[in-house]
Structure formats: C-alpha cells, structure tokens
Amino acid sequence: MNIKINDSFLKINDSYLFSTINKKVKKFISINPNADIIRLGIGDVTLPLSKVVIDALEKASAEMGVQKTFRGYPPEYGYDFLKEAIKKYYSRLNVTLDMDSIFCSDGAKSDLGNIVDIFGDNLVYIPNPVYPVYLDSNIMAGRRVRFMEGNKDNNFLILPKGDYECGIYYLCSPNNPCGTAYTYEELKKWVDFAKRTGSLIIYDSAYEAFIKGNEFVHSIYEIEGAKECAIEVCSFSKQAGFTGLRCGFTIIPLELEAMGHSINKLWSRRQATKFNGVSYPVQRAAEAALSPLGIAECMKNIDYYMENARMLSKLFDEKGIYYTGGKSSPYLWILCPKGMKSWDFFDYLLENANVVGTPGEGFGTCGEGYFRITSFNTHERTKEAIERLRKIL
Amino acid sequence: MNIKINDSFLKINDSYLFSTINKKVKKFISINPNADIIRLGIGDVTLPLSKVVIDALEKASAEMGVQKTFRGYPPEYGYDFLKEAIKKYYSRLNVTLDMDSIFCSDGAKSDLGNIVDIFGDNLVYIPNPVYPVYLDSNIMAGRRVRFMEGNKDNNFLILPKGDYECGIYYLCSPNNPCGTAYTYEELKKWVDFAKRTGSLIIYDSAYEAFIKGNEFVHSIYEIEGAKECAIEVCSFSKQAGFTGLRCGFTIIPLELEAMGHSINKLWSRRQATKFNGVSYPVQRAAEAALSPLGIAECMKNIDYYMENARMLSKLFDEKGIYYTGGKSSPYLWILCPKGMKSWDFFDYLLENANVVGTPGEGFGTCGEGYFRITSFNTHERTKEAIERLRKIL
Numbered sequence: 001m002n003i004k005i006n007d008s009f010l011k012i013n014d015s016y017l018f019s020t021i022n023k024k025v026k027k028f029i030s031i032n033p034n035a036d037i038i039r040l041g042i043g044d045v046t047l048p049l050s051k052v053v054i055d056a057l058e059k060a061s062a063e064m065g066v067q068k069t070f071r072g073y074p075p076e077y078g079y080d081f082l083k084e085a086i087k088k089y090y091s092r093l094n095v096t097l098d099m100d101s102i103f104c105s106d107g108a109k110s111d112l113g114n115i116v117d118i119f120g121d122n123l124v125y126i127p128n129p130v131y132p133v134y135l136d137s138n139i140m141a142g143r144r145v146r147f148m149e150g151n152k153d154n155n156f157l158i159l160p161k162g163d164y165e166c167g168i169y170y171l172c173s174p175n176n177p178c179g180t181a182y183t184y185e186e187l188k189k190w191v192d193f194a195k196r197t198g199s200l201i202i203y204d205s206a207y208e209a210f211i212k213g214n215e216f217v218h219s220i221y222e223i224e225g226a227k228e229c230a231i232e233v234c235s236f237s238k239q240a241g242f243t244g245l246r247c248g249f250t251i252i253p254l255e256l257e258a259m260g261h262s263i264n265k266l267w268s269r270r271q272a273t274k275f276n277g278v279s280y281p282v283q284r285a286a287e288a289a290l291s292p293l294g295i296a297e298c299m300k301n302i303d304y305y306m307e308n309a310r311m312l313s314k315l316f317d318e319k320g321i322y323y324t325g326g327k328s329s330p331y332l333w334i335l336c337p338k339g340m341k342s343w344d345f346f347d348y349l350l351e352n353a354n355v356v357g358t359p360g361e362g363f364g365t366c367g368e369g370y371f372r373i374t375s376f377n378t379h380e381r382t383k384e385a386i387e388r389l390r391k392i393l
Numbered sequence: 394m395n396i397k398i399n400d401s402f403l404k405i406n407d408s409y410l411f412s413t414i415n416k417k418v419k420k421f422i423s424i425n426p427n428a429d430i431i432r433l434g435i436g437d438v439t440l441p442l443s444k445v446v447i448d449a450l451e452k453a454s455a456e457m458g459v460q461k462t463f464r465g466y467p468p469e470y471g472y473d474f475l476k477e478a479i480k481k482y483y484s485r486l487n488v489t490l491d492m493d494s495i496f497c498s499d500g501a502k503s504d505l506g507n508i509v510d511i512f513g514d515n516l517v518y519i520p521n522p523v524y525p526v527y528l529d530s531n532i533m534a535g536r537r538v539r540f541m542e543g544n545k546d547n548n549f550l551i552l553p554k555g556d557y558e559c560g561i562y563y564l565c566s567p568n569n570p571c572g573t574a575y576t577y578e579e580l581k582k583w584v585d586f587a588k589r590t591g592s593l594i595i596y597d598s599a600y601e602a603f604i605k606g607n608e609f610v611h612s613i614y615e616i617e618g619a620k621e622c623a624i625e626v627c628s629f630s631k632q633a634g635f636t637g638l639r640c641g642f643t644i645i646p647l648e649l650e651a652m653g654h655s656i657n658k659l660w661s662r663r664q665a666t667k668f669n670g671v672s673y674p675v676q677r678a679a680e681a682a683l684s685p686l687g688i689a690e691c692m693k694n695i696d697y698y699m700e701n702a703r704m705l706s707k708l709f710d711e712k713g714i715y716y717t718g719g720k721s722s723p724y725l726w727i728l729c730p731k732g733m734k735s736w737d738f739f740d741y742l743l744e745n746a747n748v749v750g751t752p753g754e755g756f757g758t759c760g761e762g763y764f765r766i767t768s769f770n771t772h773e774r775t776k777e778a779i780e781r782l783r784k785i786l
Binding site for chain 1: 513638659
C-alpha cells in the first residue's frame with residue numbers, strides 16, 4: 001500500500017520490554033524443557049481473588065443472564081456505584097474527589113498509553129529508569145522527551161532540579177521499578193514546582209496500597225494545590241489482584257486547566273469517543289474490592305507478597321548488595337553484582353538459577369547495571385529462588 | 394498550567410453524539426417524570442446473555458478465586474482459546490486467518506479509536522453519514538478528511554468514485570446507521586480500487602451477524618486480495634450482546650504492508666505498549682459465544698431483534714416513508730416526514746410519542762433530514778412505539 005505509517009513508531013524498540021523477556025524465557029524453556037523456572041520478573045500477581053470480590057463477580061455475571069437485571073453499555077466513565085466506592089476510598093486520606101473527576105477504565109496501562117492523545121507538543125519529563133509505557137507512548141506521539149536521572153546518589157528518588165522547565169512530568173510512587181516512594185515533604189516540592197512553572201504532573205499511584213506506615217503519601221491530592229496541577233492514574237491490578245480482570249481509574253480534577261482549556265473535558269471527550277466503558281461484572285468486582293471486607297482481604301494478599309519482599313531484602317542485606325524498594329513496594333531494585341550488565345545478569349540468573357527477573361536497562365539507560373526482582377510469587381517459590389540465588393550471588 | 398493541549402480537540406463537537414442524546418433525554422425525563430420513554434435510539438442490545446455464555450462467564454469467574462486456576466495478565470493479543478474460536482468462526486466463510494493476525498480487545502470502539510495511532514498523515518475517506526468514531530478519531534489526530542457522500546440517489550451505499558485518491562478508507566457493512574450492506578461484486582470493486590491505488594480499507598463488520606441470506610458478504614476477506622489492503626474490525630457487542638461485557642477483535646493480515654512496513658507489527662507494538670488485554674472471564678464468555686451452541690443462541694436473539702426490524706419496516710412501508718436497512722441490519726434509516734430536520738424530528742418524537750431515536754445529522758451532514766431507529770428493544774415496547782408512531786407520522 002502507498003499509505004504513510006506513523007514514523008515515530010520506528011523510533012522505539014522493536015518490542016515492548018516484557019514481550020522481549022517472554023520470548024527469551026520461552027526460548028530457554030524450549031531448549032531446557034526440564035528447567036524449573038521461578039518467575040520473579042513480570043510484575044504479575046499470583047494469589048487468587050478474594051472471596052468478596054469473587055462473590056460480586058459471580059453475582060454480576062449471573063445478572064447478565066436474566067432479562068430483568070441485564071445491563072448493556074456501561075455509563076461512559078463508570079457506574080456510579082464504583083465511582084462512589086473510589087470517592088469513599090479517597091476520603092480515608094481526607095481527599096475529597098468530585099464524582100466527575102473520576103474516570104474508570106480497563107487499567108492504568110490503557111490510561112497512561114492514551115493520555116498522550118489530549119496534549120500538544122510539550123516537553124515531557126520522564127524518570128529514568130521507569131515503567132516503559134510513559135516513554136514509549138510519548139515517543140509514539142512524536143513528543144520531545146527529557147530524562148530525569150535516577151541513580152545511587154539520589155537513591156533513585158527524583159526531585160525537581162533547577163534547570164527543569166515547564167512541561168509534563170511523570171512521577172511514579174511507590175516507584176516501578178525502583179520501589180522508592182515520596183514523603184509528604186518530597187511530593188510537596190513537586191507540587192510547588194509544578195505550580196511555579198505551570199507544569200502538569202501525571203502521577204502513577206498503582207502501588208499505593210503497598211505503602212506501610214505513615215511516612216509516604218498515597219495520593220498526590222494529599223498535597224494542597226495538587227488538584228490544579230496533577231492527574232492521578234490508579235489501578236486495581238496490584239492492589240486487588242485484577243491483572244486478569246482489568247480495571248483502573250484516572251482522576252482528572254475539575255480544577256485542572258491549561259491555557260483556558262479544561263483537561264477534564266478533554267479526557268471526557270477522548271474517552272466518550274474511543275472507549276466504551278468497563279465490563280459490568282468487573283466493575284462490581286472492583287466495588288467489592290473497595291468495600292471494608294474487600295480492602296481487608298486485599299491487604300492480606302499484599303501482606304503475603306510483602307513477606308516475600310522481606311525475605312528477598314534479607315538476602316540482599318546478607319550479601320551486601322545495594323538495593324532500593326522492598327519496604328513499601330513489591331519491587332526490589334538491586335545493583336547487579338560484579339558490575340554485571342543488566343541483560344547479562346538476566347541471562348546469568350536464568351541459566352544458573354532458572355530464575356527470571358527484569359533487566360534494569362529495560363526501564364531506561366540509567367537502569368543499566370541494575371535489576372528488578374518482584375515479590376509476587378508464592379512463599380515456597382520465593383524461598384526456593386532465594387536459596388538458588390544465595391548459591392550463585 | 395502553561396502546557397499545550399491537543400488543539401485538534403477544539404475542532405470536534407463539544408460532545409459525543411450519544412452523550413448529547415443522553416443529556417437531552419435526561420432533561421426531558423426530569424421535566425416529564427411520568428413520561429413512558431421507549432428507547433429506539435442508542436444501538437444497545439436488551440436481551441440477556443445466552444446460557445452457554447453465562448455458564449462460561451461464571452465458571453471463569455469462579456476459577457479466578459482458586460489458586461490453581463487463577464490467571465493474571467492475559468496474553469497480549471488474547472488467549473489462544475479465543476483466537477482459535479475466531480479463526481474457526483471465519484473458516485465458515487472459507488477464510489483462513491493466521492493466528493498472529495488476530496488481536497482481541499475490549500471492543501470495536503476502542504480499536505477504531507486507537508487504530509489512528511499507527512498511521513501517518515494520509516487522506517482519510519469517511520462515509521457521510523456513518524458511525525461518528527471514524528471521523529472524531531481522525532479529527533483528534535489532526536488528519537485530513539474527505540467525505541464519501543451517501544444519499545437517496547446511491548441508496549446510502551458508497552462505491553469508489555473516479556476522483557478518489559490513495560488514502561485510508563473506512564467502510565461499514567452492514568452499515569451503521571443506514572443498514573445497507575455490500576454484495577460480493579460491490580465489495581470487490583472496493584478491494585480492486587484499494588489495490589489499484591495502494592489504499593487501505595478499514596472495514597467495520599460489527600453487524601455482520603445480522604446478515605440474512607447469501608446476498609451480502611460477512612467479511613471483506615471473502616474477497617480475493619483483501620488481505621493485502623484491508624483491516625477488519627469486529628465486535629461481540631451486537632452479535633452476542635456483549636455491550637456490557639466488552640469484547641471485540643481486529644484482524645490485521647500479515648500480508649498488509651505500507652511502504653515496506655508491516656502494519657501487523659505496528660499494531661502489535663501499539664497494543665503491547667498501551668493495552669493490557671481483555672478480562673479473562675470475558676474471553677471465556679466470547680469463546681462460548683462462538684461455540685456452535687453459542688452461535689445458535691446468539692442467532693435466536695438476533696432473530697428476535699430482526700422481528701422488531703420487520704415490524705418497523707412494515708410501519709414505514711405503510712406510511713410510504715423512504716428508508717434503508719431493516720433487512721440485514723438492526724437499524725432503519727428513515728427520511729424524516731414533511732422535510733423535517735433530524736434534531737427537530739428527534740424532539741418531535743420525544744415530545745409527542747415519548748420515543749427516542751437518533752438524529753441522522755449526528756452521523757454527518759448528509760444525515761440531515763434523516764433518522765435512525767433501532768430494533769434492539771423488546772417486542773412489546775417496539776409494538777407500543779409503532780402504535781405511537783403510527784398516530785403521529
């Protein structure tokens with residue numbers, strides 16, 4: 001055909017990071033079919049959904065088979081019952097959300113991928129290393145990107161710098177892949193910076209439910225003034241184990257405006273045009289996940305994963321390996337031993353311990369020489385992996 | 394904030410067509426709370442999901458609560474079991490699909506909205522009138538649009554014209570909103586045209602399951618050569634009643650290439666980056682909908698709706714009102730009586746018969762003076778609506 005493609009697609013890696021890892025592991029398995037692979041790589045949950053969530057999912061599924069309770073197209077931005085549950089969830093932080101600021105979706109990845117649609121050609125500041133979707137989606141849109149470098153010196157926690165200009169800033173806290181999180185004071189620096197420079201913060205809080213204690217903030221809206229400068233993207237994937245169910249939401253405050261235009265209105269229009277809502281049974285499941293019993297059951301699962309994180313942390317402490325994360329995050333971000341490069345360490349672990357992790361370089365150039373290990377497997381498998389790692393590290 | 398928004402958003406209607414209708418109806422209800430509104434407007438199904446579909450949905454939901462059967466992230470483009478079912482479904486047309494050409498999604502609307510991402514600045518030819526997403530998504534992307542005019546003279550069935558150039562062509566058959574469909578010969582004209590001009594056809598077959606008899610094609614791939622020039626977008630929404638469950642799929646043949654670039658590869662990359670797959674229980678439900686029993690049960694529902702279409706057609710035949718559709722489509726596209734304009738007729742129907750339809754003008758300027766009526770309600774409500782319309786038309 002003689003039609004033009006979007007050239008920007010030629011500027012990104014051929015393959016999305018986790019697709020590449022998948023292929024390498026598949027290939028290894030085909031050569032070593034008896035290998036007992038332990039996956040501590042892709043950030044996927046492993047525990048089944050909690051009872052109150054399953055009950056809601058099953059009940060809503062049954063409703064779809066009965067004329068009286070059957071539902072067709074969902075309301076564009078989510079059923080009120082789910083938006084009310086989200087609003088109530090935020091009230092625990094003393095954050096009051098307008099119902100119209102809540103947009104339910106099939107997941108944070110979709111929202112992060114699609115949010116680029118509504119913005120023009122701005123400077124886009126992206127942490128390095130970080131979840132690859134922020135960068136890839138902006139490169140695909142032909143946007144100008146600047147990296148905010150994470151490293152050992154700043155312990156992979158990025159704060160505003162003097163030479164940062166007006167633009168769109170992606171922040172992720174607790175961070176994927178580094179597991180670091182912002183305190184109130186640190187995030188306030190960002191909000192103040194954004195307000196001072198007229199910038200927008202896109203705040204990814206997918207892992208906020210893993211935060212222990214009161215040291216770190218859960219939502220950027222805990223900071224005064226954030227409603228005028230920040231979008232918050234959230235997910236049920238890690239909090240409630242919904243990676244296979246698909247549900248998330250994005251908060252776009254009504255107060256958020258750029259050069260006279262309401263960002264909320266733009267996203268409303270974008271979603272009304274290109275999205276048809278979240279599956280009804282899934283919305284009921286999400287509502288249940290935010291009920292008091294649902295939250296308690298989700299927290300039990302999170303505590304389970306964090307016990308893995310504790311055991312993994314202990315291993316790296318023992319070995320004197322530098323790492324961040326593992327305390328308020330399911331991710332541990334380790335410095336590869338012996339100055340090994342990320343992908344070399346990936347191969348080393350896969351071949352010598354049959355353990356899969358994620359090479360830090362896949363998250364950005366500043367991730368080179370680092371490696372992400374996840375806490376999402378079972379206790380048994382994590383212990384087994386720890387034993388294997390103990391021998392070869 | 395001082396950041397730039399996507400200016401193209403300022404070039405489209407403030408509100409998506411069906412959002413606008415929703416608001417008008419809500420307002421009418423608030424003023425006339427006792428009005429018995431019959432909705433023949435938004436193309437939403439009303440019959441509950443069939444038993445085999447519900448069984449699959451419930452079984453998969455239960456699996457998500459048990460460690461042994463719990464599933465996390467779905468494979469990027471859909472589980473093999475669903476892709477196999479789709480491949481088998483197409484084989485009934487003697488069309489053989491490569492597994493890698495099948496991309497499952499949460500619905501045709503998402504795919505149609507997002508497919509613009511992978512293309513560059515081409516001439517985009519869009520029927521007028523047609524489903525608003527094609528136009529809105531391209532305007533949002535700043536694309537140059539030309540309209541292919543449907544009217545009484547061509548009976549709202551658009552064929553290639555001499556002055557049409559190389560570009561991206563959207564076709565919808567059976568058509569939304571006009572209900573017209575292409576025969577083999579007519580669609581072959583399009584495929585030949587596309588091959589001759591190096592154009593791409595984006596073929597929306599969301600309503601193919603409504604086709605009666607052998608006169609019209611179900612898939613563009615029934616035409617030889619279509620794999621080199623066409624993408625096909627499909628949906629479980631209307632066929633299987635999945636408007637509330639959310640599932641669709643897009644076929645991008647491996648043969649499809651533009652100036653040396655594989656379109657399949659581009660969409661693979663786009664989806665791997667910005668989408669996280671379809672909900673597992675919903676995929677099992679879709680698989681069930683494509684089983685022999687599932688198809689039989691879906692066809693029963695479709696026959697039910699088409700009985701409504703038959704009754705509505707009879708009314709308009711009786712009144713001598715020009716219309717298209719209603720035979721292989723759940724939509725009837727009528728000429729507004731007395732030369733009334735679309736939105737005036739919308740108000741007239743709402744106020745005098747408490748019936749909601751969709752103003753043709755909402756689908757494009759060539760829809761002015763026309764009106765879309767849907768067959769998706771119950772027999773009882775459709776009969777009631779017909780009686781009311783009979784009095785006022």
